[in-house]
Amino acid sequence: MNNDNEPKTIVLIEDDQFLAKVCNDYLLETGYHVVMANHGDDAVDIVEEHQPDMILLDLILPGRNGFEILEEIRLHEEIYDTNVIILSNLSQPEDISRAKKLGVIEFFIKANTQLRTVVEHVNKVL
Numbered sequence: 001m002n003n004d005n006e007p008k009t010i011v012l013i014e015d016d017q018f019l020a021k022v023c024n025d026y027l028l029e030t031g032y033h034v035v036m037a038n039h040g041d042d043a044v045d046i047v048e049e050h051q052p053d054m055i056l057l058d059l060i061l062p063g064r065n066g067f068e069i070l071e072e073i074r075l076h077e078e079i080y081d082t083n084v085i086i087l088s089n090l091s092q093p094e095d096i097s098r099a100k101k102l103g104v105i106e107f108f109i110k111a112n113t114q115l116r117t118v119v120e121h122v123n124k125v126l
Helices: 015-031 040-050 066-073 095-099 115-125
Strands: 009-013 035-038 054-057 083-088 104-111
Touching: 009 015, 009 040, 015 054, 035 040, 035 054, 040 066, 054 095, 066 083, 066 095, 083 115, 095 104, 095 115, 104 115
Parallel strands: 009 035, 009 054, 054 083, 083 104
Antiparallel strands: none
């Protein structure tokens, strides 16, 4: 976690390169420091290394899926309480419930959510 004078760090875990770039650009314009991961197998290591203020996490990823990443993050003392927002096209009630039980603060369905709405929520939390 950063001190108050540094930009807040967000780890964006998203394998769709176009969406990742759009999110990255928008978050940078908003004043955040963004670290990107595009593969589930690298995500936890990147989160541990950067200890971000927030994680934006897709659930469908190559390698480990978002649920597996969340479960592992919750096992690491130095990152277990990191704020996590899900950005996914999974929209079944059981997926949303499972994510909430793993401590996510919000679950956004990509197809139904504008990026501006996600960033507004990030701003409110951070």
